Amino acid sequence: MKTKKITKEEILNLLPYKRPFLFVDEILTLNEEQIVAQYTFRQDEFFYEGHFVDSPITPGVILTECMAQIGLASLGLYLIRDSVKNKAPDVAMTSNEVNYYKLVLPGEKVVVTAIKEYFRFNKLKSKVEMVNDSGTLVAKGFVSGMVIKY
Amino acid sequence: MNQDQLLLKLKEIITPYVQNEEALKDLSEDTDFIKDLEINSANLVDVVLDVEDEFDIVIENEDMEKMLNVKASLAVIKEKLNA
Numbered sequence: 001m002k003t004k005k006i007t008k009e010e011i012l013n014l015l016p017y018k019r020p021f022l023f024v025d026e027i028l029t030l031n032e033e034q035i036v037a038q039y040t041f042r043q044d045e046f047f048y049e050g051h052f053v054d055s056p057i058t059p060g061v062i063l064t065e066c067m068a069q070i071g072l073a074s075l076g077l078y079l080i081r082d083s084v085k086n087k088a089p090d091v092a093m094t095s096n097e098v099n100y101y102k103l104v105l106p107g108e109k110v111v112v113t114a115i116k117e118y119f120r121f122n123k124l125k126s127k128v129e130m131v132n133d134s135g136t137l138v139a140k141g142f143v144s145g146m147v148i149k150y
Numbered sequence: 151m152n153q154d155q156l157l158l159k160l161k162e163i164i165t166p167y168v169q170n171e172e173a174l175k176d177l178s179e180d181t182d183f184i185k186d187l188e189i190n191s192a193n194l195v196d197v198v199l200d201v202e203d204e205f206d207i208v209i210e211n212e213d214m215e216k217m218l219n220v221k222a223s224l225a226v227i228k229e230k231l232n233a
Contacts, residue, residue, distance in 0.1 A: 121198060
């Protein structure tokens with residue numbers, strides 16, 4: 001079976017998110033088994049105003065969202081590139097199990113590596129790991145998601 | 151493996167994913183995974199992957215689509231085991 005060629009930029013353009021809820025800046029590595037991508041949290045992200053009052057820290061759920069946008073949505077789009085035309089299918093995160101190790105402050109860059117555990121019957125499970133600019137582990141775990149409708 | 155043993159194995163596999171435990175107590179061939187046991191579609195995939203591991207068989211997409219209740223799942227498993 002011949003598979004379609006797709007660039008990292010095309011994957012980014014297909015992602016069904018936009019600011020203020022897009023947490024992928026650049027894809028560094030992308031193949032059938034894994035993806036490495038990065039995101040820099042802007043000083044003015046919407047959630048810093050309330051999390052926490054007078055002490056802006058990136059919420060854990062946002063770190064998980066960032067890992068899911070990379071390890072599920074981006075990697076998943078690559079895996080199903082043959083069935084994708086110019087719009088991403090409807091997708092949903094179905095579970096996650098993540099531990100957090102380090103704070104991420106406004107302005108920090110994070111790099112996420114996601115390795116495919118399996119992609120079967122439209123469900124993708126990935127092992128994800130996030131490190132900060134100095135290479136220190138920030139968060140680690142598993143995320144799963146499904147294609148709901150092509 | 152006879153029908154009862156198969157059913158018992160299948161019950162073990164689905165148990166961690168079941169949301170309606172009352173329905174699990176009355177598990178029969180007519181039990182529907184989604185309507186009765188309230189297993190979600192993501193966990194339905196896990197059930198199928200666990201079935202593959204447990205019985206050392208490979209389930210194809212068209213088999214998976216059928217495996218929505220106990221009866222159909224047992225049929226698929228038996229067919230694969232005898233193949």
